[in-house]
Amino acid sequence: MILEGHHQRSITRTQDGRGARILDQRELPWKVKWVELRSAHDAEVAIREMWTRGAPMIGATAAYGLAMALAMDASDETLDAAYTLLLASRPTAVNLRWALDRMMETVRPLPASERAEAAFARADAICDEDVALNKAIGEHGLALLRDLHAKHPDRPLNILTHCNAGWLATVDYGTATAPIYLAHDAGIPVHVWVDETRPRNQGALLTAFELSGHGVPHTVIVDNAGGHLMMNGQVDAVIVGTDRVTANGDVCNKIGTYLKALAAFDNDVPFYVALPSPTFDPDTPTGRDIPIEERHGDEVIHVAGEGGTIRVTGSSAANPAFDVTPARLVTAYITERGVLDRV
Numbered sequence: 001m002i003l004e005g006h007h008q009r010s011i012t013r014t015q016d017g018r019g020a021r022i023l024d025q026r027e028l029p030w031k032v033k034w035v036e037l038r039s040a041h042d043a044e045v046a047i048r049e050m051w052t053r054g055a056p057m058i059g060a061t062a063a064y065g066l067a068m069a070l071a072m073d074a075s076d077e078t079l080d081a082a083y084t085l086l087l088a089s090r091p092t093a094v095n096l097r098w099a100l101d102r103m104m105e106t107v108r109p110l111p112a113s114e115r116a117e118a119a120f121a122r123a124d125a126i127c128d129e130d131v132a133l134n135k136a137i138g139e140h141g142l143a144l145l146r147d148l149h150a151k152h153p154d155r156p157l158n159i160l161t162h163c164n165a166g167w168l169a170t171v172d173y174g175t176a177t178a179p180i181y182l183a184h185d186a187g188i189p190v191h192v193w194v195d196e197t198r199p200r201n202q203g204a205l206l207t208a209f210e211l212s213g214h215g216v217p218h219t220v221i222v223d224n225a226g227g228h229l230m231m232n233g234q235v236d237a238v239i240v241g242t243d244r245v246t247a248n249g250d251v252c253n254k255i256g257t258y259l260k261a262l263a264a265f266d267n268d269v270p271f272y273v274a275l276p277s278p279t280f281d282p283d284t285p286t287g288r289d290i291p292i293e294e295r296h297g298d299e300v301i302h303v304a305g306e307g308g309t310i311r312v313t314g315s316s317a318a319n320p321a322f323d324v325t326p327a328r329l330v331t332a333y334i335t336e337r338g339v340l341d342r343v
């Protein structure tokens with residue numbers, strides 16, 4: 001059950017403490033379906049098939065997946081096999097490796113008898129940290145939105161966002177949506193243009209669901225409408241999430257983000273990227289070095305709707321799931337440390 005009007009934790013331990021409970025986001029907004037993961041294999045499938053998605057959520061799910069593997073068998077062989085399996089589930093969000101590496105730091109030095117409990121505790125801590133980081137992003141972003149609204153106090157602040165970087169993509173609050181939730185709760189009138197975000201429609205299906213639940217005014221638009229709205233002065237700022245920011249500040253995010261950044265740059269609309277520090281990858285020099293996930297073309301030629309999917313063409317399709325926005329197009333990064341010109 002979703003607590004109407006509230007963001008909430010999108011991953012928790014199961015009641016017996018030996019599994020993880022997530023929402024099957026493929027069913028949203030039509031059905032609120034919580035599912036229990038019981039193994040590293042379950043977690044890998046849930047990540048790869050996007051039952052759950054979003055960079056921090058991918059990391060959190062993998063962390064519990066490693067703990068579940070150790071609950072069954074805490075040997076080095078199982079530990080290494082689970083790490084390899086989970087790391088290969090999706091290539092682009094750096095949070096996956098970040099979370100798995102921190103799990104390994106915790107459990108590798110321990111005797112087998114202590115590993116499972118320590119692993120679940122570290123996975124819990126990764127989730128708690130994500131919530132705190134995102135709330136801090138929200139607070140810094142709130143100050144930014146308050147300043148932006150002061151420029152047009154006579155009307156709502158119009159924010160455009162792409163994909164879903166909300167509480168469904170994180171453990172809670174979201175990254176790009178955290179400032180929006182806090183601004184709304186603080187009484188600042190905001191309106192959100194929600195890119196539907198083809199082909200998986202994370203915006204139309206998930207961000208719209210979140211904003212509706214929180215009572216935030218919003219309008220779903222086709223991905224190609226953003227530039228038109230910006231050119232007509234209908235967008236005060238763009239805020240997006242990210243799956244990886246490289247050492248030079250390049251931003252990898254859902255496919256289509258780069259085009260939004262180009263339109264924002266051309267229309268002098270500030271373009272903000274919200275990220276917690278685990279999404280920053282100093283070991284990858286530039287955006288050209290990021291592995292871009294190529295998902296199956298069937299996701300493009302089928303459209304998911306209430307009651308199933310329909311096929312829109314018999315032709316084959318290409319389906320790069322992410323693109324890279326050069327740092328030069330980013331106005332600022334909204335982080336838990338503040339709004340920064342560079343991360």
Ligand SMILES: CSC[C@H]1O[C@H](OP(=O)(O)O)[C@H](O)[C@@H]1O
Nearest residue numbers: 053054055163165169241253254
């Ligand atoms: C806060 S991370 C959200 C980020 O993840 C999404 O990708 P996907 O839905 O494929 O996991 C998208 O890039 C969002 O901006």
